[in-house]
Amino acid sequence: MYRPPEFLKAVQKELADWRMWSDRLVVLLFAGLAGLTVVVFTWLSEHALATFFVAYQKWFWWPLLWTPLLTMAIVFVTRRFAAGTAGSGIPQVMAALSVETPPLCRSLYVSLKLSLMKVALTASGLLAGLSLGREGPSVQIAAGVMHSARRWLSPNSPIKDSGLILAGGAAGIAAAFNTPLGGVMFAIEELSRRPEDRRSGLLMAAIILAGLMAVSAYGNKSHFGEIRVDQISFALLLPGMVVAVLSGIFGGMFARLLIYSLHNTSSHWVHAFRRSSPIWFAGGCGLLIAIIGLSTQGATFGSGYAHTRAMLENTDDVSSLYVLLKLVVTWLTTWAGVPAGIFAPALAIGAALGNDLAMLMQYPNAPTLIALGMAGFLAAVTQAPLTAFIIVMEMVTGHELVLSLMASALIASGISRLISQPLYAALTHSQLGRLPGKAPGQV
Template identity: 40%
Template structure:
């Protein structure tokens, strides 16, 4: 009798947990957050593609006076983006990946909100689209990471979920997976770039977020290949040495470029410290003109 009574108590407790609002509310909000990441990431990708197409239409391919239009449009676009970021969207500066990584290590909620929030979602998308429409060379990976992390963190606030570090990781992975239709890439990105280790307590969050965001993306656009399909093959005897050479040379040049960029950024930050906004606008104009000249 004691065993039957204990079993009945466990069954009643189990039923109470399954119908409890405290159990289902965080899950439903988390699922809704993952789906919203998928939808917004796809919308972001479409807007970015349209912005790039608009720039190509504006500049044309026939030559003439429109060939020189980027010399004016691109610097002005850079200045506009810098002013908007400084005045209305502070915290949107940067690629987005370092900001998401930093947010995982912050403990104060106010500090975390300065780099991950719904306001920054709107700002990051808007500034990226404006920059692409003006001819800027901007990748979507970093902004999508910050957008996904911001959306998932906001969902956690609404749902009363406490695992902020794991949710930021899950949101970042879901954004990558949905934006490029690459679920495995989202998981690998979460391990290599964001987490540096696959924590047992966050793997379920990452997988669930990636799956739901990916399903939302598939439901909106269908099964597509964003980067196209490579039909070339590699013959070991003739082509592999070239592959190795490209990897070694590309890695070395990339490392030198990163080192140079870090040194230049440190100097620019010290120079900007005295008059942040005016000097930031000057730097933006110079960079925009340089991008226009390089093409």
């Protein structure tokens, strides 16, 4: 006959092991520290980009010198002192969680040193005006902070390195977007391959705590402001479907272009030049980014937050070529080899795509198609539709658009899978090539 446990005995048993409680406290303290680190990183990145625009407004020609020179310096420091920081940061975290990576080699991908270098180098990229986001780097930064908690746990702690890295990576997304729910979904959909990690209440609490650090610092607000939509009707069906399909096509092509560029080992002179002279190649990419930025009156510089917000407020007058040009400068930024994320630029490209289609199809409520474009394009590039849907969903006031956002993300991601292999899985394979005894991959 079943007997429920007595309350006092259950409490006594739970409190008996002080080491377990000290381990829990360590994990939660480092989760708060990870969230705080991302908050500081956010502040530093925003001020770096603002400083770039102050100089650009004073001397319009300044980016032609500053952007390529600083890009070269960033790539030099990255390759010389912190090779593990190159690129987004998400493939590094996925490589650290891979079963192919021995525990002693995880520091190749996540560590406190790499986190600090990632903060400085990514902020420097925004200081150069490069088209990059800080959300992917936030994943690696927070994972490195959380991974360093391992040395403070008890020797026989049941909390594993993989669990700490998983919680840190997801906490980075939660803190970067002010979306704890998005961080949890990112952990489940993109990072975790171990069911026991997905079910860990302690690690979920750590993710949420890190996200709350960002909410406490910046308030419960989206970087793009709130997206207000009108009542949904059947009039949205055709425009919404067009946005989802085009987002999937362009997003899949963009992901395939990134994989091709970063993995290519052909003897073509461009790829050969990138391998033999990576610093000068980065300078050339920086110069092209500066030229495109000047041709758009600065619209393509930086992450794209400001122009996305302006589109939502109907105060943006960027050319219809913005989608193509922003895609090109984001590709060049990534190809240059600097530490750089693509989440924010992908959201900006998707928003511009939705805005262009709203004008072309004369749809009266442009913010609705902008939101669908953001969810669709991000889902197509990352092939993580649930994460993309939740991140954009938390920017929308009201629940009218929830199902439409989910449909846009799923359709775009499905189309993208027909065009390109998963972006982060391919880049993770390159990162695993950095393990001792393996052939290095192109990154």
